[in-house]
Amino acid sequence: MTMARRIVKRLLALLMMPALLVACQPFALRDVLEAATRTKLAIDPSAATVPAGATVTFSADGGVRGYVFDIAAGGGAIDPATGAYTAPLAAGTAVIRVTDAAGATAEAAVTIDELISGLNLSPSALTVTVSSEVQFVAVGGTGPYSFALSATGSGSPDVNTATGYYVAGSSPGADVVQVTDTLLNTATATVTVVALSSAVDYSIVSTAGLPASGVAGGPIPGGLTFTLQNAGPGDGAATVHWTVYLSANAALDGGDLVLDDGTSGPLADGASAPIALAGTYPAGPAGAGFLIVTVDAADDTTPGNNTSAASAFTLLPRPVDYDVIVVNNTGGLVAGGALSGSIQIQNIGSVDGSRTLYWSVYRSLDAAYTPGVDPVIDSGSVPGGLTAGNSTNPSFSGTWPEDSIPHTYYYIVKVMAEDDINAANDEQVSAGFVVNPPAAFPDYQVVNPIFQFTGTPGAALGGAHSFQIQNPTPTPGTKTITWWVYASLDATLGVGDTLIATSSIGPLGASTTSGVIPFGGNWPGFGSYYHLIVLLDADDDPYPANDSWVSPEIEVPINYVEGGESNNDHTLPFTQVSDYSITIMPNQLVQISGIMDIWDKYDNFRWTAGPGMTRIELKIKWNTGFDDCDLYFWTSGGTEFKSDDADPDEEPGGMRFTIFSLTPGNTYYTAAYFYLAGNTSGSTGQPYRLLLFGTP
Known part of the structure; x- marks a missing residue:
């Protein structure tokens, strides 16, 4: 086809597009016109070795123009538009990826060598396809530099002696590029030139499973398929992209509609796979047409057979289909106050309704209807339904629940009619509304x-x-x-x-x-x-x-009463001890009620630290003052841990002190000492309370 005829065909297709763009995405016109000549996406160089910190520029060819470069793995930096990659300062590896406008990708492996002082050439080794172009850069040494070819195994390669711009020959082989600095130091890079691969060949081998008809705007039923095959002779490695178009005629053109599209994994040599359709048929226009399937993969080098034969298809008029278009709040948003709103329900089908249309509005605390939980606000009906294309706009009202804190509510509208063929659009959820409590409240x-x-x-x-x-x-x-x-x-x-x-x-x-x-x-x-x-x-x-x-x-203690034992001095071992088999547990309070004895004598009490108890808090109280009462604490072996003087002016209520580092299961003694010399208050014989509180 001549260039003039190609331009005329493109213009005619573009003029037809406004009339054909209905409800679905239009097919890319450029893809249609260039499908027969497009080659697979490739990246050059496909492998490279560079010194740390050096720069190499990658280029792309084939695929659909509009390339973007990025780093798929490893470090460094890359210009996404030009493909100029700068290696990191540390040795390692990286993977450079290019993506074309159709989403196909190609990758190149980069080995990053440790930077050696002196003159280096970047890249220092690489693999490219025939006729590829590479920019070599001198690193280190002393400029100016000159470039040359010391080996020409790819036929007739060329390198610019001043800039290092290299073009591979047209045959597979190995070339060697050499750079020389002003001190006559040299460095070389080996270029491995390989032929283009053409091992993967995808095509649509069967469209027998595609539907012969469908309802406009209705769901595509399950079980509808076409068959994809890789005729080989090589195994596929790239993702396969497929698209099913609805066309008014038996050929792809700029106004065709996308019925469904998706991706599939690569297929091995000779393998085939059924691809299932899903989604929704276009809303119209109804009428006879064709289904056409295209396939594309980055490693498919035979794109001439990537479009299936046309399969006859009829888009049937849409029957009655009620759709909740919108739901709005039109009232107040105060807890306990009135609420109101409006909805729009439309028959988007092409057939008049004949059955009663029912609608209900629910109030919900989330955006999903929960039967038995979300209450009905209002409901209504339209006897006889709606004619094709027409709407009804009922309003609703109710009362917000009383509450003292803000809540976000949603309106959920549901419609139902016996002649409605599509339940998928019979529900609509509003935006969330914050309902606040009234401005004034009691405060108890x-x-x-x-x-x-x-x-x-x-x-x-x-x-x-x-x-x-x-x-x-x-x-x-x-x-x-x-x-x-x-x-x-x-x-x-x-x-x-x-x-x-x-x-x-x-x-x-x-x-x-x-x-x-x-x-x-x-x-x-x-x-x-x-x-x-x-x-x-x-x-x-x-x-x-x-x-x-x-x-x-x-204080809610377990109470023990002193049994009137004889007084004792503080010489250990004690000869008289009050022993009630007390075991004190963590957080437990024990009270020993006793009578204050004569001067310079002790009331001694023995108890055991329960499991988990590591500390004891001690406190003593008495009802008459002006006398001195001290607390002592001993281990069973006679070691005095601590003693405290409870001064008269601290009572009643007295001090409370803590003994640390107790051992669960050990026995301990607590003694109350009475210093009554010269007292005139008559404390002897008066009650006192000793409080022991165990803590973990």
Whole structure:
């Protein structure tokens, strides 16, 4: 075909394109016109060896013009447009890749040699195809440089003596390029010239599995295939790209529509594979036409047979098909307030509807409809359906749920009709809408708590325990207030904390305090220090930070009573010891209740450190002051770990100190020493309490 005829054909095809571009991607006109002459994509050089830090320029040929270069593996830098690659400063390897406009790729291997001082030539070794062009660069030495060929095995190669620009000969063979600097130092590079490969040949060998007809805009059913084959004689290595076109005639041209496209893995010599179609038929125009399949791969060097024969196909008119085009919010976005919106439903088919069209709008916290979870906001119907191409625009209304925190909601619209042939477009999801709570709320707080500082494990709380709830804001509450009381080993409510009591009261008005709320219950059976935690909750209180109150530390110990043993001095081993077979566990509180004895005597108590316990906290309290009471701590072997003087002005309440580095399973002694000389308060015979708290 002459150049003039080719230009005329291109212009005619371009003039036809606006009338034929409907709903699908148009086929690339240039690919159609050049398919018969296009060769596979190649990169030159296909292999190269360069010194570290040197530059070599790669070029591409074949494929579809519009090449982009990049580094597929290894280091260095490359210009994506020119292919100029600069090696890193360290020795190693790299892979250079070129991609053409059709997505085909070709790669070249680069070996990076350690840079040797003196004159070097870059690249120092490479492999190229016949007639390829390479720019050699001198590295090191002393310029100016001159280039020459010292061996010409590829027929008639050439090198520019001043620039090092090399052109391979037309025959396979080996050439040697030599560079000489001004001091007559030389360096050489060996160029291996190879012939073009033509071992892979893809074609479409069967289109018998393609459909004879389909419904405009409808889904392409499963099981429709064509057969791809590699006639060889070589195994394929590159990805195979395929496209199925819908054409108005039996030949590809610029207005043909893409019905489906995709990729397949390479095929071995002689192998074939069925390729399945998927997706949706074009929306129109309906009528008779043809299906044509093309295939392309970077290593396919016989593109002349890459287009199948035309297969007759009829695009049938689309029956009734209801599509939810859009859903909009037109109302407020305040929790508890009114909501409203509008939708558009269209019959995008080519046949009038005859059955009732039903629609429903749902409210959802996510963009997916969940049956039984997402409630219906509104619904309606269109008796007799819609005529072909026409729409209905119903509005809907409802109420947002009450809430005290913001939430993102979605409208989900679903339509249904007996004569609707396509359920895939019967649902539409709106954008998300943030629904905020009202501007003012009540804020409930715990006030005026009353509690006791001691208790008994497993027993009733004892004494007065109560609190009140206050709403200090000018906004009255509208929701029930629920309260809980927990016993916690620390000041933070946790999963293992014990529920003591719970109940609820009605909402409080603006700036209102509730009546006294008494509560009772039993302490946990494990003796320890506890905190009472009161927690409030109301659906209209959005301020959880102040919805709880935590008491100070409360003593709930296991209690042992001194048996009136004789007084002892502090000489070890003790002759008189109070021994109740006490084993103290981590976080357990033990109390020994005793009577203050005469001056310069000790009450001695023996106990064992339980599993996991490594520390003990000691504290002593008594009810009358102005006398001195000291604490001593010994090991079973008689070593005094620590003693502390509890001064009279520290009591009642006294000090509390910690002994570290206990060994679980060992026995220890704690002694209370009474210094009553000259006292006038009558402390002898008065009660005291010794508290021992084990910690891990």
